[in-house]
Every structure is written in C-alpha cells, then in structure tokens.
C-alpha cells in the first residue's frame with residue numbers, strides 16, 4: 001500500500017507497533033490490558049508523530065464544516081423511557097445530545113487520516129490490547145472513520161455505549177471544557193445499579209474520573225458498562241475527536257435505514273444489504 005507506513009505514522013520509539021515480537025511491544029500491550037481491566041480505558045499519549053498529527057488536524061479542520069448534525073433528546077441508554085418509573089429515574093432522564101459527525105467519504109483516500117485508519121499494525125495492536133483474536137477496519141463507506149465535532153456549549157451527555165469498544169484520538173482541543181468524564185463499571189451485566197447512575201446524573205462527583213486528553217493521544221475505551229460524557233466546550237473553538245471503527249465481522253456494514261437515520265443519506269453499498 002502506498003502512503004505513510006507504520007514508522008512514519010507512529011512514534012515507534014515509544015510505541016513499537018512495527019515489531020510485534022519485541023519485549024517492548026508485549027510490555028505495551030500488557031500495560032494497555034491492565035489499564036483496560038482496571039479502568040475500562042487506556043490513554044497512550046503522543047501516539048502519532050507531530051507531522052502526522054498536524055496533517056490530520058488540517059484534514060479535520062478542512063472537513064468539519066461538512067459534519068452531519070443530529071439533535072436528539074436521549075436517556076443514557078438511548079432507549080424509549082417507560083411510563084412506569086418515577087420522573088427522576090435514569091431511564092427518564094432525557095438530555096439534549098447535539099454533535100456533528102464528519103462522514104468517512106469526506107476524507108481523501110490518499111490522506112493521512114485514512115493512512116492511519118487503514119494501517120494494519122494499528123488494527124493488530126488494537127486487537128491485541130482488547131484481547132481480540134482478529135479485528136478488521138470497518139468497511140462502511142460513511143461510518144468507518146469519522147470526526148466527532150462538538151461545538152461550544154454543547155455537551156455530549158452521560159451515556160453508555162452500545163458498541164463494545166471505541167478507539168479515538170483527540171485532534172482539536174477546545175479552549176476550555178470538552179472534558180471526557182467516566183465512571184467505570186457503574187453497572188454490570190447483572191445489575192443496572194440505577195441508584196448510582198441517578199446519583200451521577202444528579203451531580204455526584206466522587207466516583208467520576210476525568211481525562212485530560214491532548215491532541216494526538218490514542219484512547220481505547222470500553223463504554224458499555226462505563227457511564228461517560230464529554231462536557232460542553234467553552235470559548236470559541238470546537239472540539240474534534242477522530243473515531244476509528246474496528247469490527248469483528250469483516251463483512252458488516254450499516255443497513256440503508258441506519259445510514260439514512262445517521263447520515264441522512266444512503267450509499268450504494270448500503271443498498272446491497274437490503
């Protein structure tokens with residue numbers, strides 16, 4: 001494949017993605033697994049080379065105007081609120097989620113964002129950290145690699161993710177706010193722990209952890225059992241985070257209905273799923 005390779009993209013002195021057999025690689029994976037076990041989250045600072053970060057920031061800045069915005073009142077579970085629970089129950093706590101997503105097809109095929117996303121060593125590394133035999137770069141033409149754009153004053157409210165894990169990299173830091181906050185394992189497969197979730201929604205801070213993410217930091221995160229949010233950016237600068245989607249099923253792709261709902265448009269490849 002043409003374009004920058006592993007050593008050009010990543011700070012391989014610190015993150016030796018090119019040498020899977022090395023002790024340094026094994027130590028790095030062990031570190032990531034331990035953090036993920038303890039915290040459902042690991043941050044690998046300054047993951048990419050400075051010139052690579054700058055190139056991705058420029059691509060992101062050039063495309064952020066094309067973001068598709070959705071504005072919805074959602075509970076933390078993205079579910080229909082039931083009638084038979086009290087008003088302050090987490091299932092009834094609707095918050096306005098407003099953010100923009102830049103579609104994958106906006107990014108040039110020979111650009112740096114795609115070179116990073118399609119790098120096989122990164123995909124292998126993510127699989128190793130998350131204890132997956134194999135992962136694949138998602139082939140959805142719109143959803144494979146996106147920029148999440150958060151405007152000042154807009155919170156990405158408390159929620160649990162539906163996907164098993166997220167791989168992301170902050171590209172643009174707002175002037176203030178835009179802080180990633182999370183409460184690991186607040187719920188389990190067996191216990192929703194609505195009392196604790198309600199307390200966090202009501203402002204309980206003791207269990208809340210915060211991340212001081214910097215542009216270029218790689219974040220691996222298991223958000224299914226971890227309540228999390230991104231606070232509203234303040235000042236004049238948007239927050240941009242790059243979302244890289246890796247999947248277990250290489251053939252998986254969004255349905256036309258899902259694409260329509262998310263992107264307001266359907267790609268010919270989505271049509272083939274119906």
Ligand SMILES: O=C(O)CCC(=O)C(=O)O
Nearest residue numbers: 148156161168180230241
């Ligand atoms: O933009 C981020 O850093 C994460 C947003 C998030 O929680 C999500 O996309 O589910």
Ligand SMILES: [Fe+2]
Nearest residue numbers: 160161223228
């Ligand atoms: Fe999330």
